[in-house]
Amino acid sequence: MRKLMLCLAVAVTVTGTTAHAADVGFNVGVSIGNVPRIYAPAPPYAPPPVVIEQRPEFVQPAELGFYAAVGVPYDLFYVSGRYYLSRGNVWYSAPYYNGPWVTARYQTLPWGLRRYPFERIRYYRDMEYRRSCDHDGPQWGRYITPDQEWRERRRHDQRQWKEARRWEKEYRKHDRERWHDDDDDDD
Numbered sequence: 001m002r003k004l005m006l007c008l009a010v011a012v013t014v015t016g017t018t019a020h021a022a023d024v025g026f027n028v029g030v031s032i033g034n035v036p037r038i039y040a041p042a043p044p045y046a047p048p049p050v051v052i053e054q055r056p057e058f059v060q061p062a063e064l065g066f067y068a069a070v071g072v073p074y075d076l077f078y079v080s081g082r083y084y085l086s087r088g089n090v091w092y093s094a095p096y097y098n099g100p101w102v103t104a105r106y107q108t109l110p111w112g113l114r115r116y117p118f119e120r121i122r123y124y125r126d127m128e129y130r131r132s133c134d135h136d137g138p139q140w141g142r143y144i145t146p147d148q149e150w151r152e153r154r155r156h157d158q159r160q161w162k163e164a165r166r167w168e169k170e171y172r173k174h175d176r177e178r179w180h181d182d183d184d185d186d187d
Helices: 002-023 111-115 118-134 146-186
Strands: 057-060 067-070 075-079 082-087 090-094 102-104 142-144
Touching: 057 118, 067 118, 075 111, 075 118
Parallel strands: none
Antiparallel strands: 057 067, 057 142, 067 075, 075 082, 082 090, 090 102
């Protein structure tokens, strides 16, 4: 009985240890040469951010129909309430002159910017700037910031609205008098 118990204890101990050692592996491999290293591609070139500290001034060449900035080191344009900037064959657009700039695809640019070759736009911009400088400013061309244009347009719209209200009031007044006169004739 003692031998049986001893054999049983050895059997339990051996089976218990094999259950814990089941996750042990053994591997044999033969390598000839080094494994080639895989390198991640270099990140794409990102130009330094565009910084325009001072509000730029614009000219509006009649040939182009939109504003082109003067006095800034970038090709900056103002078209339909948005700013567009060309830099290294990449177009950017922003709601404000100092950003935030987002990449714009060529197909999404306004027609005026796509209509002319870039050299032609620069030529018209420079010609208009020289013309406005030679003749002391805006009598020959617009040399303003787009905010000034917006204010001028708003003032003009307000004046037109007030004038329309005044005429409407006048019309109602005469209309009332006419109907009032017709009522007096019946008596």
